[in-house]
Amino acid sequence: MSTPGQEEHSKGGVYSSKGKEFTRDSSYITTRIVAEPRPGTDDHPVEPGRYHLVAARACPWANRTIIVRELLGLTDVISLGAPGPTHDADSWTFDLDPGGVDPVLGIHKLKDAYEKRFPGYPRGITVPAIVEVATGEVVTNDFAQMTLDFSTEWKQYHRDGAPDLWPEHLRDEMAPVMKRIYTEVNNGVYRCGFAGSQEAYDSAYDRLWTAMDWLEERLADRRYLMGDAITEADVRLFTTLVRFDAVYHGHFKCNRNKLSEMPVLWAYARDLFQTPGFGETIDFDQIKQHYHIVHTDLNPLGIVPKGPDLSGWTTPHGRG
Structure with missing residues (x-):
């Protein structure tokens, strides 16, 4: 949920005004990846190999998705891209990969995936984000729903003995x-x-x-x-x-x-x-x-x- 731009007070949050308390921006892309997409929605279907999770290890909000992916055994089903621990004012970047390019998506900046789906995307470029590999478009950055869906919508791909994290x-x-x-x-x-x-x-x-x-x-x-x-x-x-x-x-x-x-x-x-x-x-x-x-x-x-x-x-x- 950390966001480049507007300094850290918009890495998932903003100051309401000078001298006031920190207020987090909680507007996310609410598209879901589900086992049975609902008619009339922008739901995407669960499908192994179709999606790339972009999640920086430094970020606590992204770290959740990495842990749940590991616990449920989805590592061979959803690939993982790891931006470096720092970023510029524009976007999270793939500093840890050869040439600074994510090997699955072929991009330098996560912003490219946001802009591919939403040209001129007006909000912060946040992690975690799930990107559709074939189109290069961001699907969702709704970190709270993302892990719940890993537990419920991706159940047929869980490893044997995986914990029920959302009983x-x-x-x-x-x-x-x-x-x-x-x-x-x-x-x-x-x-x-x-x-x-x-x-x-x-x-x-x-x-x-x-x-x-x-x-x-x-x-x-x-x-x-x-x-x-x-x-x-x-x-x-x-x-x-x-x-x-x-x-x-x-x-x-x-x-x-x-x-x-x-x-x-x-x-x-x-x-x-x-x-x-x-x-x-x-x-x-x-x-x-x-x-x-x-x-x-x-x-x-x-x-x-x-x-x-x-x-x-x-x-x-x-x-x-």
Whole structure:
């Protein structure tokens, strides 16, 4: 959901006005990829090999899609393109690929896929995005719906034993949990980092830590957010927790304490990190480069810190 252009406060969000709180732009391309396209819609059909997921490892919103793709075993069904951790004001770019060109789409900039479908596309060029390989056109950048559809619409292509990340019998209970995680934690760290006044920052800080304390308490008597099995809710929380000590604690001033100083959340996060499909999607160097180089309004010299020590992620978690 990170977006080039208008500096970081529109990488998925904008300041409502100077001195006010960070407000996220939540308008996305709502086209869906579904098993049975609905008549009269712009739905696209599920089809192996037809789509290319463009998802930067540095971006927490894109990281969700990479994790779910791994957990469900869709790696041979939906190809993955990985932009570099930094981008210019115009677009995410494929700096990590030979010649700076995505090998599947043959483009330098993700913007080309947006413009192919929507000439003069007026909004930010966000990741994650799914692009149709044959046409080179972006299909959707609706990150929240994307992973739910991976779980439900692509089910016939899931690996044997794939987890049910969006279990039907838990959806009514999961929805408010995921909403609170999004508003208070996933977006809450950004609300702290890009607060436009002391008052806005103080309010954002208090909201974040109220939610973090709630999570510490909730996870004290259950292994995962919804009980004994990993769900979409855990994926959504993990991508913020794994970035917390590396960037949010200092860079975004979320510094009441480190994640590693919260016994339950720290053990829970390590448990997920050490679960296949989670930790191998994380590149701490790319994460730190993205936040400290791209956010020139917060870090004008672009200096990337060498710390903190992140070796603790592989230590025993005791949650089994």
